[in-house]
Amino acid sequence: MTDTIIDTSVIQAENARREADLRRDYESLGERLDRRGIAIDAIKEKVAGFSVAVPSWGVGTGGTRFARFPGPGEPRDIFDKIEDCAVISQLTQATRSVSLHIPWDKADPNRLKQAASRFNLGFDAMNSNTFSDAKGQLQSYKFGSLSAADSGTRQQAIEHNLECIEIGRTIGSKALTVWIGDGSNFPGQTNFTTQFERYLASMKEVYAALPEDWRLFTEHKMYEPAFYSTVVQDWGTSYLTATELGEKAFCLVDLGHHAPNVNIEMIVARLAQFGKLGGFHFNDSKYGDDDLDAGSIDPFRLFLVFNELVDAESRYADFRPAHMLDQNHNVTDPIESLMLSAADVQRAYAQALAVDRAALVAAQDANDALAATQELRLAFRTDVEPILALARFEQGGAIDPLATYRAAGYRAKVAEIRPKVEGGTGGIV
């Protein structure tokens, strides 16, 4: 029996007020989609089976390098974070796993496992951290980690990744995501080739320790914290790494880690075509790596990414990219943001499923550019909310997660138990 945090009577009462309208809306949308030859129930089934992992660090208030303004009831430790993740999962039924970050979430693995399974939550990819110094560590990562000039520093970074695998193995994770901040701030500070050689050599040692049924994801990022050059700066370097390492290594695409105007959906198609698309970190951005809520700035781009994913689903047999939110909540209740973001990721998936693929291919083959793009626009403009809401409702979630969460008064309740956190310092997470 799964424990629940939000009283189910609150969910039932909120749903009761909305169920009749929802069923009418679903029926009406079903008719409209049917006219285009698209079956609404098939989309709902796929949406119901879709899950995006919540990052443990996402449930705490984020910040910028200038300041962090903590909210009320901030999680004190990983066990509070797991409870917050359980709330998101219960209400949205779209986030069945949590992605841990070591050392931030370091705790007895058996306790972690128990805490998550109580709420029927699993663990998604493990995230190692060699971009900041952990308390008491011997070598500093100031000048790099897996690609550092100093062999002792590299060894320490390798061992940290091995530890992440070991913890992950105990708690049932099946993947390790490696993102490093290594790079340089000045031309000439490092040799591009030597540095990348050292990175590859270190990664080979990490890869060698992967359990048989694990995957290794390398996440690229164009800049920051190194501003002149970054070792794994784009999908090309990420692809080279994954190819060098072997068949268990894949590329992870974070939507915020690209130069402005880059065609991300095309990168998705390329990586999928060559069997190296490992997964996603969903977020949104206006200027750079803003880590804003997924779908909040450019929902059309999110849709175009899912358009490629749905296309890839039909092309490749073992296509199963990992989905995770990776965003920073500075001015909102993180639980509210994560619930809406999870729904927005599902929304993009549902819209992409509403594309008439046969009509799209016919338009493409006829070089009818306008008809082709119109197929996409038609699907993108479809309000698929009734599909998402009914999928949630049928699985015990909330028709309206935000209103239900607020009605349950969860934040006020945890604020009574969890001590107030002082803000002030920089707090990029």
Ligand SMILES: [Mn+2]
């Ligand atoms: Mn990321």
